[in-house]
Amino acid sequence: MSEIRVTVSSYGAGRNLVLRYTDPITGKRVARSAGTSDPTEAAKEAGKWEDELRSGRYQAPSKLTWAEFRERVEAEKLAAMPKGSQEQYCGALSSFERLVGPDRMTKVTPRLMSRYQAEARQEGIKETTLHKHLRHLKACFRWAERQGLIAKAPHIEMPKLGGGYLGKHRAISGEEFDRLLLALPKVRKHDAPQWERLLRGLWLSGLRLGEALLLTWDDGPFVLDTDGKHPAFRIQGIGQKSRKSELCPCTPDFAAWILGATPEADRQGKVFPIVGPNRNIPARGEVGRVIGAVGRKAGIIVGETEKVTKDKQGRLVRTPTKLFCTAHDLRRSFCTRWAKKVMPPVLQRLARHSSVTTTLTFYACMSADDVAADLWANHPATEDGRLASGNTVGNTRPEEAENEASQN
Numbered sequence: 001m002s003e004i005r006v007t008v009s010s011y012g013a014g015r016n017l018v019l020r021y022t023d024p025i026t027g028k029r030v031a032r033s034a035g036t037s038d039p040t041e042a043a044k045e046a047g048k049w050e051d052e053l054r055s056g057r058y059q060a061p062s063k064l065t066w067a068e069f070r071e072r073v074e075a076e077k078l079a080a081m082p083k084g085s086q087e088q089y090c091g092a093l094s095s096f097e098r099l100v101g102p103d104r105m106t107k108v109t110p111r112l113m114s115r116y117q118a119e120a121r122q123e124g125i126k127e128t129t130l131h132k133h134l135r136h137l138k139a140c141f142r143w144a145e146r147q148g149l150i151a152k153a154p155h156i157e158m159p160k161l162g163g164g165y166l167g168k169h170r171a172i173s174g175e176e177f178d179r180l181l182l183a184l185p186k187v188r189k190h191d192a193p194q195w196e197r198l199l200r201g202l203w204l205s206g207l208r209l210g211e212a213l214l215l216t217w218d219d220g221p222f223v224l225d226t227d228g229k230h231p232a233f234r235i236q237g238i239g240q241k242s243r244k245s246e247l248c249p250c251t252p253d254f255a256a257w258i259l260g261a262t263p264e265a266d267r268q269g270k271v272f273p274i275v276g277p278n279r280n281i282p283a284r285g286e287v288g289r290v291i292g293a294v295g296r297k298a299g300i301i302v303g304e305t306e307k308v309t310k311d312k313q314g315r316l317v318r319t320p321t322k323l324f325c326t327a328h329d330l331r332r333s334f335c336t337r338w339a340k341k342v343m344p345p346v347l348q349r350l351a352r353h354s355s356v357t358t359t360l361t362f363y364a365c366m367s368a369d370d371v372a373a374d375l376w377a378n379h380p381a382t383e384d385g386r387l388a389s390g391n392t393v394g395n396t397r398p399e400e401a402e403n404e405a406s407q408n
Contacts, residue, residue: 006050008034008042017042019049064105064149066097077143082241092136095120108141110155117159124308124316131159169302169329171336176300177203180325183298187290190277195290197261198272202327204254206334206350207233209291209327210284211240215271224250224258224271231255240352248352251338288327295325302329335363 006021009031017034019042032049034042070093078086099119102108113134120130134156141153172180180199185192201212214222221236231250237243258271276282282290295302303323311317335351339360348356351363 004050004053006046006053008039008046019046021050021053066102066105066108069105069144069149070097072147072149073140073143076147077140080243082243085241088132089136089140092133093140095125095133096137099123105144105150108150108154110157113137113154113156117157124310124318126306126308127159127161131161134158169323169326169332171333172300172302172325172329173333176298176325177330177333179298179300180294184294186297187294191275194272194274195294198274198287199291199294199330200257201254201272202330203334204257205250206331206338208241208331209288212272213270213274213284213287216269217267217271218269226259226267231259242352242354244352246352248349251350291327292324295329298325300325302326332363335359339363 003024004021006019009018009020011018014037016037017039018031019034020029020031022029034045036042036045073093074086074090078089081089096116100112100116102112117130117134120133125133135158138153138156141150141156144150145153177199181196184195184199188195198212201207202209205212207215211222214220215233216223217226221238222240223234225232225234225247233248233250235244235246235248237245262271274282274287301322302325305321305323306318307321309317309319331351335347338350339347342350344356344360348359351359353359353363
């Protein structure tokens with residue numbers, strides 16, 4: 001586009017001058033205001049615009065409406081995602097639309113993003129939920145920029161979350177898992193065995209609930225493959241959250257348990273068949289609610305959140321609410337147990353996360369007591385129970401230091 005030339009025109013004394021050029025592709029005349037009536041300043045603006053046009057840096061303001069943008073996002077970006085991810089993205093878009101309601105994408109500016117955050121807090125949306133919404137909105141806007149739908153994605157000032165572990169839930173202990181199994185017959189009186197098999201499978205495998213319900217012995221998108229040297233999960237892209245096809249090893253304790261609990265003749269169909277009272281197959285959401293009810297019945301509290309309501313005067317009221325063990329807490333517990341046994345890259349592979357940061361931040365939930373136990377496990381103590389100290393950089397016991405001195 002090096003042949004573009006921007007000229008300055010006047011439409012009358014006292015009025016702002018106009019910058020114009022002819023599009024070399026369409027042949028149409030394009031014009032915009034110079035923003036000044038001073039010929040010298042207008043000439044400078046013409047030079048800037050001409051340089052941008054010739055180098056390809058200029059982007060005309062988008063005329064895309066919000067409705068058109070959302071339709072494109074849902075049809076082109078979200079359609080290939082798992083249903084749960086689609087729902088989260090649509091929830092973020094709906095929240096943004098409801099609270100600030102832009103009619104055109106040109107109005108989606110950093111200022112509007114800041115206003116959205118203020119409106120969300122005023123409505124009582126929690127900081128963690130707001131942070132998640134903003135992440136999804138940012139991904140949608142950046143996608144639109146890459147597709148050429150908008151000139152540039154707006155900058156979003158992400159809210160600061162509290163330091164330390166960012167997740168709501170903690171991992172549960174082995175003793176708590178035993179309590180979960182003891183509480184199971186109180187919730188499922190007539191079909192507890194099939195639910196106990198599922199709970200043990202989640203605890204030992206680290207699978208997501210939907211993956212466990214999908215897992216089969218023979219064929220399908222998520223298969224427990226026992227033909228190789230070591231049992232592994234053979235996964236098609238449609239079978240997991242990342243949409244990535246892969247062969248992922250399963251841990252020895254899970255393999256030993258599931259093979260020991262399932263006679264070879266029964267290794268067909270679903271690995272964890274859950275059948276309802278009317279011989280129906282319950283949906284994942286229903287299965288999750290049952291496991292949540294068992295966690296509540298067992299009294300296993302894994303965290304705390306806030307329930308936000310409004311009083312009669314319209315003021316926000318935040319009430320602390322306990323969070324009880326769910327199916328996903330068993331996956332978190334799996335990662336926490338194995339974090340003590342394997343290196344982070346191996347743990348990431350077991351969890352099948354795209355980033356090791358996700359694994360270590362949200363799933364490897366080691367408490368201060370866990371860390372301290374590992375640190376002090378091999379630290380020597382004197383005969384009277386006092387802690388032994390080193391004489392050198394910190395790793396030498398006193399008697400070792402004396403031996404080294406005598407040898408020298």
